[in-house]
Amino acid sequence: MSHLGYPRLMPFDRDHVLRTAAALLTRKSTATMDEVAKAAGISRATLHRHFAGRDALVRALEALGIAECEGALERARLDEGPATEGVRRLVREIEPAAGLLAFLYSENQLFEGDGQNAGWERIDARVTALFRRGQDAGEFRIDLSPAWLTEALYGLLAAGAWSVLDGKVARNDFTFMIAELLLGGALRREES
Amino acid sequence: MSHLGYPRLMPFDRDHVLRTAAALLTRKSTATMDEVAKAAGISRATLHRHFAGRDALVRALEALGIAECEGALERARLDEGPATEGVRRLVREIEPAAGLLAFLYSENQLFEGDGQNAGWERIDARVTALFRRGQDAGEFRIDLSPAWLTEALYGLLAAGAWSVLDGKVARNDFTFMIAELLLGGALRREES
């Protein structure tokens, strides 16, 4: 597996580099530019040719995360049908990006003070609106604010992603666990 | 507020330093030793006299977090009464340490590979046992594993702590929000 015999010159694949970096930084948020480059199979020089520095790389990852989120929001069609099903679709669609989001979730603590990226605000607004719609429709309880439900969703996504990475839970259970806990909670229902 | 007129020599207060460091690192996880020292009102030299380095400081914070957790576990008396009330008591008791735990929660991603501190394993075991007891008693649903409920609790505690820091939710709602979401979920109940 180490070398395939062709240490040839690879053309630069921006998307591949970003996704590899996301996967690495999710596991090791302090990885150096050199480690990122090696993980992506390119040289540090090339990495630096395309991303001015670590900040630029993280910002590109943030943009990727925002794009993935907005794609998931579109595919989940949050405006259609019951809000409950919208939440389930959202969790399902966002699952592939959960690792990247978990990294950004812990990294974004640094962005306080300089006004966070407008992209996150738009995403927040759409998710919050979903929970508010569910409350107005009588599906969701009204004693938990939409803002908190949104933050709780993020926290559960990150917890789920890390739990999968640590092998504490099975990847196949990811969507079910998060959606079920967020929607129904831990308490057993009295079945009708 | 800047100077009280007495820039005198302060005796070293280990607990005060640790708690100040925890508060700072919760907001800015990359704070330098110099920033930690200034925040605690001591010189970098003194800080380094008592903590061999950043690793030692983080480890001391980890030990503090473990101690706070175990204290909360004791006070919550998880073995008494319904597991549901045990969860509520645990969240209430652990609230003062939530910021520190949120920091350690994101920092502990680094500890992978070298075998994490045995203290966390003990805490994990006690919390997991609480959820399992609730399942056995018929209080909690059985299609969500105790391990996931434990991880979800950590994730919600971190999300709650960061939300309070960001001013997105009120500090007074912390315990209620976390316990209610974890136990009951977002769905509205059919009241009897």
Added chain:
DNA sequence: CCGCTGTGAGACATTCATGTCTCATCTGGG
């Protein structure tokens, strides 16, 4: 065949946090 473009490898300077050290000063006890 030749030249252009982009890459890999590595050298190099710079920056920054860290860790160690010295020295002056303050505090408290004998």
Added chain:
DNA sequence: CCCAGATGAGACATGAATGTCTCACAGCGG
């Protein structure tokens, strides 16, 4: 009063990551 202990301030060396640069070479098109 004087000495021991501990702190604050700052200088200094170290190491790591970063950012910049050069050079050789592979691919690709004319």
